[in-house]
Amino acid sequence: MEALIQQAAKEIACARNVIALTGAGISVESGIPPFRGKGGLWEKIDPMEVAHIDAFMEDPARVWRLLIQDMGHLLASAQPNDAHQGLVALEKQGRLTSIITQNVDGLHQAAGSSRVVEFHGSFATVSCLKCHTKQPIKNCLTGELPPLCDCGGVLRPDCVFFGEMIPMNAFHAAQAAVATCDVMLVVGTSATVQPAAQMPVMAKQNGAVIIEVNLDSTPLSHSISDYMIKGPAGNSMRQLATAANEMRSDGS
Numbered sequence: 001m002e003a004l005i006q007q008a009a010k011e012i013a014c015a016r017n018v019i020a021l022t023g024a025g026i027s028v029e030s031g032i033p034p035f036r037g038k039g040g041l042w043e044k045i046d047p048m049e050v051a052h053i054d055a056f057m058e059d060p061a062r063v064w065r066l067l068i069q070d071m072g073h074l075l076a077s078a079q080p081n082d083a084h085q086g087l088v089a090l091e092k093q094g095r096l097t098s099i100i101t102q103n104v105d106g107l108h109q110a111a112g113s114s115r116v117v118e119f120h121g122s123f124a125t126v127s128c129l130k131c132h133t134k135q136p137i138k139n140c141l142t143g144e145l146p147p148l149c150d151c152g153g154v155l156r157p158d159c160v161f162f163g164e165m166i167p168m169n170a171f172h173a174a175q176a177a178v179a180t181c182d183v184m185l186v187v188g189t190s191a192t193v194q195p196a197a198q199m200p201v202m203a204k205q206n207g208a209v210i211i212e213v214n215l216d217s218t219p220l221s222h223s224i225s226d227y228m229i230k231g232p233a234g235n236s237m238r239q240l241a242t243a244a245n246e247m248r249s250d251g252s
């Protein structure tokens, strides 16, 4: 493992432009469960019944009760972990230029990363379905459901539900980052949800080196990833950032 970390750190140290794609696994050590696999949220609830836009439009109070309120409380108290900090360290070293995250928890920004593309939106705010006014989600975590705007419209979280498009600005920013990177870190994602899962494939086609960090293998591990660093993201990212910091940009 030590040799693998050193080799991957060398790729980072020699790169011109490193970016990261992150998923729920990077926030597991912050106490937020993933969606898939053991202990995953979708083991307990059916995403098509609670996380699809049609389910929300049909019965917003039910989706607020079964999913959004608990998630809102959980995210409100979560803190960034070593994996988020590892990406901040790589940015400070002048190596990492941006993060594309599928997470809606805001933990990259809380850790101090400055260029974060929120591919699946954010849970920090809600918007009114009628007048589109935004407000912090913390205003909606207690009280009657569904929460209503002053205008009487139903409030929804600013995340992407299943059945919805990726926000255009996030999609374009992600594509631009992918097109120009020469190393992509892929941290804590099962790489099963499109179009995010396509990003490492596109980066690879453009000649980028793919460094995957995950507890388990994914569909990328044996075909797309050049490096598969198996283990908890916190430990792996701390080691990678430390090793890259000790190297000069020629990898020596």
Ligand code: OAD
Binding pocket: 022, 023, 024, 025, 026, 028, 029, 034, 035, 036, 037, 040, 047, 051, 102, 103, 120, 160, 161, 162, 187, 188, 189, 190, 191, 192, 193, 213, 214, 215, 216, 218, 231, 232, 233, 234
């Ligand atoms: P998943 O829950 O599908 O996958 C989490 C990944 O993290 C898995 O591959 C785990 O092996 C890995 N993992 C778990 N704990 C880890 C740890 N401590 N360190 C490293 N890896 C760990 O999450 P995503 O890939 O992010 O979309 O899921 C993508 C999308 O599916 C989410 O954004 C969400 C969901 O439905 C929407 O809500 C639109």
